[in-house]
Amino acid sequence: MAKAISAPAEREGASRAALTTWIRRIVFYALLLVAWQLFTYTGIIPTYNLPGPADVASSLVSLFLSGQLLPAIAATMGRLVFGYAISLVIGIILGLLIGCFRTVEDTVGSLVLGLQALPSVCWLPLGILWFGLNDQAIIFVVAMGAIFSITLGVDEGIKNTPPIYLKAARNLGARGLALAVQVILPAALPAIFSGLKQGWTFAWRSLMAGELIYFTVSLGNLLQAGRDNLDPAQVIAVMVVIIAISVVIENLIFSPIERRIRERRGLGLRRA
DSSP states (O other): HHHHHHHHHHHHHHHHHHHHHHHHHHHHHHHHHHHHHHHHHTTTSOTTOOHHHHHHHHHHHHHHHHHHHHHHHHHHHHHHHHHHHHHHHHHHHHHHHHHHHHHHIIIHHHHHHHHHHGGGGHHHHHHHHHHOHHHHHHHHHHHHHHHHHHHHHHHHHHHHHHHHHHHHHHHHTOOOHHHHIIIIHHHHHHHHHHHHHHHHHHHHHHHHHHHHHHHHHSHHHHHHHHHHHOOOOHHHHHHHHHHHHHHHHHIIIIIIHHHHHHHHTOOOOOOO
């Protein structure tokens, strides 16, 4: 009976918390826009260098009505998803090999640590030499920018599995694949997911660097066009679109999964 009563109460509490979160965000961004507009009125920075929210919104509407914005978003997201998918497959496989085999850790693992420190923009010249000025070069840069973060996240999750979990599982007869799937993977999931999120962030950054290299339908090209035309409103408008896409993906994909993982591990409580 207590469980039946507590379940609706928990759902109601979660709904209230979600509503409170959205109200806080709306108020925060509204105040931020007002502060931005007021700052432009001061004239400390000329409006031709820092346009106000109204000018940026007008530029955004113009990009949409001209038919440039939606195709650019579609092309950019296609490259991002494809490159990230490649990095996901390779990164997870590398992370599993490094985390499970000492020889691979001593050899490939040390190389991955070094490559992780390499800025993703450094892959651009190599990508152009290998693939030319085309989408393959951009996708290559995106994949290389995200692979190593994912690899290290998977590796860290496997290595940080509490030894008591492994001992208990072995005492219960778990071995080999059963031990990996039923014990190590669930225990490593939070660290693995953190690596996936970080890899997604690096993929975004790598993509923007790649799209600025040559003319193609993309958000990066709209940024470049805004710079070439001395139009800061368009530059900021495209930046706002990139931020908005990132926020939407975070709230629709990554946050629900992360919340579910935390709740399953008893970490669902939030600070006041």
